[in-house]
Amino acid sequence: xxxxxxxxxxxxxxxxxxxxxxxxxxxxxxxxxxxxxxxxxxxxxxxxxxxxxxxxxxxxxxxxxxxxxxxxxxxxxxxxxxxxxxxxxxxxxxxxxxxxxxxxxxxxxxxxxxxxxxxxxxxxxxxxxxxxxxxxxxxxxxxxxxxxxxxxxxxxxxxxxxxxxxxxxxxxxxxxxxxxxxxxxxxxxxxxxxxxxxxxxxxxxxxxxxxxxxxxxxxxxxxxxxxxxxxxxxxxxxxxxxxxxxxxxxxxxxxxxxxxxxxxxxxxxxxxxxxxxxxxxxxxxxxxxx
Amino acid sequence: xxxxxxxxxxxxxxxxxxxxxxxxxxxxxxxxxxxxxxxxxxxxxxxxxxxxxxxxxxxxxxxxxxxxxxxxxxxxxxxxxxxxxxxxxxxxxxxxxxxxxxxxxxxxxxxxxxxxxxxxxxxxxxxxxxxxxxxxxxxxxxxxxxxxxxxxxxxxxxxxxxxxxxxxxxxxxxxxxxxxxxxxxxxxxxxxxxxxxxxxxxxxxxxxxxxxxxxxxxxxxxxxxxxxxxxxxxxxxxxxxxxxxxxxxxxxxxxxxxxxxxxxxxxxxxxxxxxxxxxxxxxxxxxxxxxxxxxxxxxxxxxxxxxxxxxxxxxxxxxxxxxx
Numbered sequence: 001x002x003x004x005x006x007x008x009x010x011x012x013x014x015x016x017x018x019x020x021x022x023x024x025x026x027x028x029x030x031x032x033x034x035x036x037x038x039x040x041x042x043x044x045x046x047x048x049x050x051x052x053x054x055x056x057x058x059x060x061x062x063x064x065x066x067x068x069x070x071x072x073x074x075x076x077x078x079x080x081x082x083x084x085x086x087x088x089x090x091x092x093x094x095x096x097x098x099x100x101x102x103x104x105x106x107x108x109x110x111x112x113x114x115x116x117x118x119x120x121x122x123x124x125x126x127x128x129x130x131x132x133x134x135x136x137x138x139x140x141x142x143x144x145x146x147x148x149x150x151x152x153x154x155x156x157x158x159x160x161x162x163x164x165x166x167x168x169x170x171x172x173x174x175x176x177x178x179x180x181x182x183x184x185x186x187x188x189x190x191x192x193x194x195x196x197x198x199x200x201x202x203x204x205x206x207x208x209x210x211x212x213x214x215x216x217x218x219x220x221x222x223x224x225x226x227x228x229x230x231x232x233x234x235x236x237x238x239x240x241x242x243x244x245x246x247x248x249x250x251x252x253x254x255x256x257x258x259x260x261x262x263x264x265x266x267x268x269x270x271x272x273x274x275x276x277x278x279x280x281x282x283x284x285x286x287x288x289x290x
Numbered sequence: 291x292x293x294x295x296x297x298x299x300x301x302x303x304x305x306x307x308x309x310x311x312x313x314x315x316x317x318x319x320x321x322x323x324x325x326x327x328x329x330x331x332x333x334x335x336x337x338x339x340x341x342x343x344x345x346x347x348x349x350x351x352x353x354x355x356x357x358x359x360x361x362x363x364x365x366x367x368x369x370x371x372x373x374x375x376x377x378x379x380x381x382x383x384x385x386x387x388x389x390x391x392x393x394x395x396x397x398x399x400x401x402x403x404x405x406x407x408x409x410x411x412x413x414x415x416x417x418x419x420x421x422x423x424x425x426x427x428x429x430x431x432x433x434x435x436x437x438x439x440x441x442x443x444x445x446x447x448x449x450x451x452x453x454x455x456x457x458x459x460x461x462x463x464x465x466x467x468x469x470x471x472x473x474x475x476x477x478x479x480x481x482x483x484x485x486x487x488x489x490x491x492x493x494x495x496x497x498x499x500x501x502x503x504x505x506x507x508x509x510x511x512x513x514x515x516x517x518x519x520x521x522x523x524x525x526x527x528x529x530x531x532x533x534x535x536x537x538x539x540x541x542x543x544x545x546x547x548x549x550x551x552x553x554x555x556x557x558x559x560x561x562x563x564x565x566x567x568x569x570x571x572x573x574x575x576x577x578x579x580x581x582x583x584x585x586x587x588x589x590x591x592x593x594x595x596x597x598x599x600x601x602x603x604x605x606x607x608x609x610x611x612x613x614x
Contacts, residue, residue, distance in 0.1 A: 085515035
């Protein structure tokens with residue numbers, strides 16, 4: 001970690017007192033409330049929480065798609081106001097342009113930056129080689145599997161040499177086996193590029209395996225419930241998931257998330273749901289009896 | 291790094307697969323797709339390649355047989371139509387519809403060899419084609435950019451859509467008298483009517499194309515540094531191209547309908563005028579020749595649009611639900 005900081009000085013994400021409110025009056029929804037977090041240069045940070053906790057909203061703010069109601073987000077001391085190529089984004093849905101070949105997709109950011117064709121080509125091919133997909137450079141995205149598409153999505157986001165990589169549940173749509181391989185590939189790429197990563201997920205093992213640090217969010221309105229350091233050594237290997245350290249972290253996070261998931265679901269299942277299964281439901285929902 | 295390397299090895303057989311122009315059966319494809327994920331996947335490259343070529347040979351054979359059947363059925367339906375015409379005129383069929391004055395195929399063929407290759411006939415065709423092309427391309431030049439802007443910006447939509455909604459239900463043919471009043475000469479008014487016919491299908495399909503574009507693609511492009519202009523040129527336009535081409539195909543059809551009607555009503559020259567003149571002169575074979583000519587011209591135009599579409603949008607062959 002300290003080495004990475006020394007080598008990559010840029011890529012500091014700083015979010016302060018962030019609040020996001022959608023709608024107005026009766027339809028008002030507080031999505032995120034007074035969230036502060038940071039990602040140090042070269043650090044891999046995950047944001048984990050129950051669905052609907054506003055973790056994707058936070059990422060959208062850092063990406064520049066959404067403006068916060070209060071607070072601010074900064075990248076290397078500069079306030080984030082709009083999307084830009086200094087922040088690479090990988091989406092959960094495959095976001096490759098179906099009308100461009102795989103190589104042209106990777107070249108897209110460089111083309112927008114006005115880089116000439118020859119240099120674009122060289123960079124894109126090098127990145128595709130890194131992703132193990134050079135032989136598919138002239139294929140169209142629709143010819144590829146989900147895992148391949150997402151690998152291309154990652155190297156496309158890296159093509160413009162961004163300072164940070166923002167990833168919104170990038171492996172959420174993949175099957176379990178593919179996902180495990182993708183996680184290893186991502187750690188490899190991350191270590192080569194020494195880039196800061198903000199990674200959104202609801203998968204506990206995934207967040208531990210990948211991260212230096214994990215923020216756990218509460219149910220809506222989303223706040224930071226806990227900040228957990230992952231002391232596992234690098235490089236991470238798939239076998240590490242069987243170690244006691246890893247298991248302990250999983251248990252700790254499971255406990256934290258479970259409370260929040262129950263709290264998030266409480267309004268829906270307060271009266272029916274669990275009472276139908278012979279469970280007692282307290283005045284504040286089921287969260288209370290666990 | 292190890293996982294990267296293994297992924298590379300496993301995916302190799304797929305390269306051969308996709309080098310083939312024929313579509314692969316979905317089942318085979320997914321099983322190979324999943325290969326990088328399963329630990330037991332790596333196997334000698336030669337074995338799948340061999341079996342794949344066999345699969346493709348079979349597929350190729352199947353497709354040619356499919357094509358032969360398709361062609362045969364096309365012949366059957368076309369001959370049936372021709373036979374109906376031939377028998378109807380030969381026996382002067384009178385069964386509510388009357389074949390009394392309908393010319394025989396032979397008479398029409400004679401007409402083609404005599405009149406058909408005359409200057410007058412060819413000039414009529416050339417003039418109609420010129421009108422179509424003018425009206426159609428003006429419709430594209432206005433309809434596509436306007437559709438993109440309406441589709442992208444709510445305010446532009448609010449401004450233009452009321453006018454579009456009011457004018458759209460008026461058929462192009464109903465514009466004929468107004469068009470004659472509006473435009474300084476006959477030629478301009480006919481081109482205008484052709485334009486009206488093509489314009490609305492192109493505009494509405496372009497708008498629909500922009501709306502059906504996946505929002506994540508636009509967000510991705512903006513993250514990659516695309517400016518507003520670049521977004522239009524490199525994302526919104528290619529993204530809505532499939533719908534735009536649907537609009538072009540429909541627009542071309544409506545343009546022909548409008549053109550022929552306009553030529554029949556107000557024209558001098560043109561295939562529509564040729565057909566109507568033949569009716570006025572009681573030259574029955576020329577009527578049928580005019581009709582067949584219109585049919586062929588329409589077929590050629592939509593064929594060209596489809597061809598250009600396939601050339602411009604090669605990725606659609608692989609899209610889910612593609613290759614109809």
